[in-house]
Amino acid sequence: MKARSVDICIGLAAVIGIPVLLLIQQALMPKGKPPVPRHLERNLNYRLLAATEAGLEYGLGKAQHTAYAAATYFALKRPRRAESWFRLGAAEFRYPSLMHFYGDFLVWHGRYKEARRWYLLALARGRSARQTRFAAFVEKKLRRLDALEKKK
């Protein structure tokens, strides 16, 4: 009889004790968020991290992420990497805005022939989508490119 009572007590303690122990653990946990130490990724650029991760989400990635990644690399004076992002947005994702941005980038680097190609592609895309304001804007860029070429 005594052994049976001991067994019942142990059984009850195990069944009830575990949830109680977990509740006590939750209650004893320190509240609030302690200050986080500096990460070891000292060169990590959070803007770039967000832009590159979002820019590569095929189907989910929007033009602005790709453009943002390219612009950030450009600002960091890494034009080759910036170009790869412009190309991704313009050639692979076929975003008209990226085609136009890529054209601007090429103009900046004096590659007028290639720039004209991308402007014309952006213009065609803009017209086919009936984005008249965008098309007019790209036409303006093309006229400026003509002037630059004449100057050269």
Next chain:
Amino acid sequence: MKFTFKRTNFGAACLGSFLCMVILFLITLYRDGGELHQESCFFFMNYLDTRPLPAIVMDPCRNDWGMYQARELSYFFDFLDTKFVVFLLQRRIIWFHSVCSLILCGMMIFCQQYFSRRFFPKVPGIMVTAFSLLFVLSPQVNALTYFRCAKYLTGLGLWGALFAGYAAFRRGTVRSKCCFLASLLLMVLSDRQGFFFAAAVCGTAGVLMLCFCFCGDHAPVLPRRLRFIAVGSFAVVLAGVLNDLYLTPAVIKALNGYAPDFSYQRDIVFEPKNISDGILFFFGNAGNLFSADTRRLMTTAFTGMFLAAGLALELFAEHRKGKRRAVPLALLWFCAAGASIVCAVGMAARHPAVMKPEVLYGTYAMPMTIFCFFLLTLTAAGGTKWFGRILTGLFFVAVAVRLDAEFNGSPFRSDSELFPGYQSGQNVLKKALRDPKFDDEKYCIPHRMELFLEFYRKNLLKNRK
């Protein structure tokens, strides 16, 4: 029951384990070096830091994104993995798989092979091997990505705890009791899931004790045989709580100078949807072992439920035949399934991404699968003849389905599929690692991968052999 060391058991277990390890190794070869997980890019640099080893390991802020979970033991194995990856990279071999996980898998398979043959001699050897093959071919086990070893350590601890617990229950030798406690401690120190399942073992022992106490003279076994399991597991869980609250934070503070953040453990918001998610997670993973369909969760969940119904039928048939083990076995199944579902509900609430197919069929479900495999072996050990035959046949069909899916289809969905940028950057990364002159600037890769390459070129390339 008297357990004796049989050479045939050992030889057969070695042979079975060797076969499974060869399959596992072939799978890793087939995956062409694996993939670098996006989180691994982050902790890779930390593990190669020049600080002393204890400071590197006891650093959840850098090893686990600041989410303290008292699983620092697993970080030590991640550290070893990193060293091995670097060792191979310096020899121009790209192998983003976890060598510790591979070794732990081998140990798990051997444990399952040897102890199943030794403790359950009535289970045919072919069934034990079919279990091992299915275990190895399940995506929960063969992912082996260079990422984290926590679930593999928990898996090994759980196999050990279940077999040692069974031996302690049947014979109560000091060695089996010590093995049981050591296995539980390994689980508790390895992962939060390990901690949860150690608590589940304690609760299950308590439920069985109460059940046997109230059965009176009809109880199949004496409840006092379960005393050690209930008290021992409770003590280990208590030690885990103390370690989580006081010991590890004190060591982290002393070595790294900061107090860990408990918010990951504390701030869990439950929603009603989590319950259905938890049930789907459990049955989906059980069904996926047999259907290998990672696209339709409902199909796999219904397969799992169908199997559960078959099992219930078997236990009912045993009960009708007057077998005394039917009720405690049904209780064991009920407790194991209940604990697994509660665990899945908690995971769905804490980390909703577990319901995405890329993660759902991953290592998160490994401990649950181990519970199922152990209980299936236990059920088959004294079950009806047709049950054993059907189970063996079903397992071999499942092995064939899995093999076909592994090598003909593309069933393997790694965690990194969640991050398409990292998925698309893998080829560029591998080319850049193989060829030091490769111009990765021409390609778009995530910024963290770029930093990884930069770190590799600055610190590791010069030591390349």
